[in-house]
Amino acid sequence: MQTPIIPNPSFLIPMQVHILTIGDELLIGQIIDTNSAKMAQMLLEIGAKVTGRTAVGDEHEAIIGALQRATEQADIVLVTGGLGPTKDDVTKKAIADFYGVGFVFDQPTMDRLNVIYERIGKPITEAVRTQCLMPQNAQVLTNKMGTAPGMWFEEGGKVVASMPGVPFEMEYLMQHEVLPRLQERFNALPTAHRTLFTAGEGESTIAEYLKDFEENLPPQVKLAYLPAIIRVRLRLTVSDADPVFVEKILDEKFREMEALLPPQIVAGYGDDSLESVIGRILKEKNLKLSTAESCTGGYLAHLITSVPGSSAYFEGSVVSYANSVKMNQLGVKPETLEQHGAVSEQTVQEMVAGAIRLLGTDVAVATSGVAGPDGGTLEKPVGTVWIAVGNAERTVTKKLQLTKNRLLNIQYSGYYALNLLRLFLMGK
Amino acid sequence: MQTPIIPNPSFLIPMQVHILTIGDELLIGQIIDTNSAKMAQMLLEIGAKVTGRTAVGDEHEAIIGALQRATEQADIVLVTGGLGPTKDDVTKKAIADFYGVGFVFDQPTMDRLNVIYERIGKPITEAVRTQCLMPQNAQVLTNKMGTAPGMWFEEGGKVVASMPGVPFEMEYLMQHEVLPRLQERFNALPTAHRTLFTAGEGESTIAEYLKDFEENLPPQVKLAYLPAIIRVRLRLTVSDADPVFVEKILDEKFREMEALLPPQIVAGYGDDSLESVIGRILKEKNLKLSTAESCTGGYLAHLITSVPGSSAYFEGSVVSYANSVKMNQLGVKPETLEQHGAVSEQTVQEMVAGAIRLLGTDVAVATSGVAGPDGGTLEKPVGTVWIAVGNAERTVTKKLQLTKNRLLNIQYSGYYALNLLRLFLMGK
Numbered sequence: 038m039q040t041p042i043i044p045n046p047s048f049l050i051p052m053q054v055h056i057l058t059i060g061d062e063l064l065i066g067q068i069i070d071t072n073s074a075k076m077a078q079m080l081l082e083i084g085a086k087v088t089g090r091t092a093v094g095d096e097h098e099a100i101i102g103a104l105q106r107a108t109e110q111a112d113i114v115l116v117t118g119g120l121g122p123t124k125d126d127v128t129k130k131a132i133a134d135f136y137g138v139g140f141v142f143d144q145p146t147m148d149r150l151n152v153i154y155e156r157i158g159k160p161i162t163e164a165v166r167t168q169c170l171m172p173q174n175a176q177v178l179t180n181k182m183g184t185a186p187g188m189w190f191e192e193g194g195k196v197v198a199s200m201p202g203v204p205f206e207m208e209y210l211m212q213h214e215v216l217p218r219l220q221e222r223f224n225a226l227p228t229a230h231r232t233l234f235t236a237g238e239g240e241s242t243i244a245e246y247l248k249d250f251e252e253n254l255p256p257q258v259k260l261a262y263l264p265a266i267i268r269v270r271l272r273l274t275v276s277d278a279d280p281v282f283v284e285k286i287l288d289e290k291f292r293e294m295e296a297l298l299p300p301q302i303v304a305g306y307g308d309d310s311l312e313s314v315i316g317r318i319l320k321e322k323n324l325k326l327s328t329a330e331s332c333t334g335g336y337l338a339h340l341i342t343s344v345p346g347s348s349a350y351f352e353g354s355v356v357s358y359a360n361s362v363k364m365n366q367l368g369v370k371p372e373t374l375e376q377h378g379a380v381s382e383q384t385v386q387e388m389v390a391g392a393i394r395l396l397g398t399d400v401a402v403a404t405s406g407v408a409g410p411d412g413g414t415l416e417k418p419v420g421t422v423w424i425a426v427g428n429a430e431r432t433v434t435k436k437l438q439l440t441k442n443r444l445l446n447i448q449y450s451g452y453y454a455l456n457l458l459r460l461f462l463m464g465k
Numbered sequence: 466m467q468t469p470i471i472p473n474p475s476f477l478i479p480m481q482v483h484i485l486t487i488g489d490e491l492l493i494g495q496i497i498d499t500n501s502a503k504m505a506q507m508l509l510e511i512g513a514k515v516t517g518r519t520a521v522g523d524e525h526e527a528i529i530g531a532l533q534r535a536t537e538q539a540d541i542v543l544v545t546g547g548l549g550p551t552k553d554d555v556t557k558k559a560i561a562d563f564y565g566v567g568f569v570f571d572q573p574t575m576d577r578l579n580v581i582y583e584r585i586g587k588p589i590t591e592a593v594r595t596q597c598l599m600p601q602n603a604q605v606l607t608n609k610m611g612t613a614p615g616m617w618f619e620e621g622g623k624v625v626a627s628m629p630g631v632p633f634e635m636e637y638l639m640q641h642e643v644l645p646r647l648q649e650r651f652n653a654l655p656t657a658h659r660t661l662f663t664a665g666e667g668e669s670t671i672a673e674y675l676k677d678f679e680e681n682l683p684p685q686v687k688l689a690y691l692p693a694i695i696r697v698r699l700r701l702t703v704s705d706a707d708p709v710f711v712e713k714i715l716d717e718k719f720r721e722m723e724a725l726l727p728p729q730i731v732a733g734y735g736d737d738s739l740e741s742v743i744g745r746i747l748k749e750k751n752l753k754l755s756t757a758e759s760c761t762g763g764y765l766a767h768l769i770t771s772v773p774g775s776s777a778y779f780e781g782s783v784v785s786y787a788n789s790v791k792m793n794q795l796g797v798k799p800e801t802l803e804q805h806g807a808v809s810e811q812t813v814q815e816m817v818a819g820a821i822r823l824l825g826t827d828v829a830v831a832t833s834g835v836a837g838p839d840g841g842t843l844e845k846p847v848g849t850v851w852i853a854v855g856n857a858e859r860t861v862t863k864k865l866q867l868t869k870n871r872l873l874n875i876q877y878s879g880y881y882a883l884n885l886l887r888l889f890l891m892g893k
Contacts, residue, residue, distance in 0.1 A: 066502035066503065074491075087494075090521075091519050263490060334767055336763065338762055342764075354783075355781065356784065362824055396790055444771060
């Protein structure tokens, strides 16, 4: 495909943002930092790029040092955390000292807090009044989701915006105060992205298919890999001053990328998951599904039922951990277990037939394997797993040789089974 | 309790660690950084403190700059991510340039990869061979969980350790290579910790019980809360130059802490989980367990079977998503479903009886609820869940009013059910 691509020099300087998160609880690992990922996603939507991220504890000197390094590295520094009465407003003091300014009392914030505290029937303490003290050079960002206001600073061409660490307060301030100001202040580039979802191949195999494509992408286009167990999300992002060009090139490159992949591994788009994709196919074909699980122990049914509305196509599962349940409920023949063992092609085939009969479904999936860490033999080592998918007419099976890690084996088996089901439903 | 506590000044200078995470996927918010929290927790166990954290993209100059700043700020820099074939090993190149060294080919790594690739039947590509090139000053850390090796560097009194970003690979290398080396290299203060595992109360309730205790802890003793759904791990860590003192004070404070908690919420110790604790009780009492699941959709069976050896006491589960399965398999009466609905005390009681009969177990657990986001009514809004636990003699039930979030509701229901089972098995 030959398309004239006009590199736009302004693409080379997207807004560069440094995220600074403040809080001891982040450093000692009591809290997982979800704010940074959310902020990065929101920034991406306006074409801004996070070029670095720092976390420091609730310490005055550490915060000042981090602000200095961050403003050297990026024009925009977004700060979360360290605000509020229990934090002793350590961030606010550090920012004021960073700029060498004093504090002023912000009456509009006091008025807002008066209303809140009257409503919840709590007295205005000294700690509350302290929240109204603002560094002299701060523009106050009204936080409609909480008490601690946000702050916006501009000095020497650099912007610092400070927000509380509570996720929904941060999100509110980003959406309603920080992003609009950034767009106005920095003439943001139009940006769009589109995601392709693959199943059945690992990241490195997909990277092989896309090697030349990726190497020859114009500078406005970025390809990101988001790998998970046997699934990879491929996200294309385009930023350019010309919004028409953005849409055009995104569409073009997305088609080009998809055409380079084997059709059977392209499982969906956007936020699709294996669970949601098989649900959609089952609903379209008006088919009912059941599972018969040994080594996955309910995990496969859990994946399927994690999708809202899955009760429309999922009838249920028999988790047959004991051989007695395999025989008595699913009708696996004692001879089969004796001759071939519970971890065998014959057993999962009979489990599929049993689930279809017992739960009255059109399609069923079965798993049986040695999840580990014990229970392996020379012939069937830990990680040996059989999966089967079938309906009244045909059954397909697959043998996996997985890892020595029990939880990984369960997860791999669950996703392999879902993907085998997806291919089966598509007639492959 | 009056114990003379001699503060040890060396306690005041714990190992200071800077964590550097590398990867575009972290900066653009495609992945939430869980590694940093896990690493901080693991470091805390050897008495080391994370004093700062940085994230940068997969860019050579950015990584070198971050390494420079990180080694200025701390004696120990732990790096994750940016290794492996699709990353083009950007981290390894940046570290080599940071130290101004070239690469050597590491034959032991090649030997290890040969075995792995032979087992999975894939050819050794050039990208694989590249993984064996190591900066000249690197000590190779063998990664038994994946292909990319870890690396250990020591220059000018500063340590830099680099690990892959895949969570279980990072955890393996931290546990088996990095932490032991740090303890040896930095003459870590004798440190010991002990963990108490609670179930059934939230973090804030437990913090109330332990408020005075925590405020009066001597400086050598730290209490960390590690909260999860209805479970909290309380970890006491003691560091002091005197190892006898460490053991003595840890024992003393641990007993004191445990005595302050209601006995029924103390579920276990160390690495115990609700899943492993109920498994231990069932084995001790020689009882067989089954589950009958509606809203948890297999998640409860998955939790139970995530424990190695669970086949010794877990027979299986009937996931009865459709009412037909509740009636036909579990023997729930049509009148019960008609009069009380699927989400009712009567239904979960009959599900317990059905699972015991059908799967031939001593004890069974049942769940039924409105997981959401749709399907709620005025009488039974989204988040309404009934759970029941019973044997041949008695059944206990509990109604939960949970959230509007489907996945959270499934998880809460699973853990509440396990805790109800724990209390039932203890005769409470």
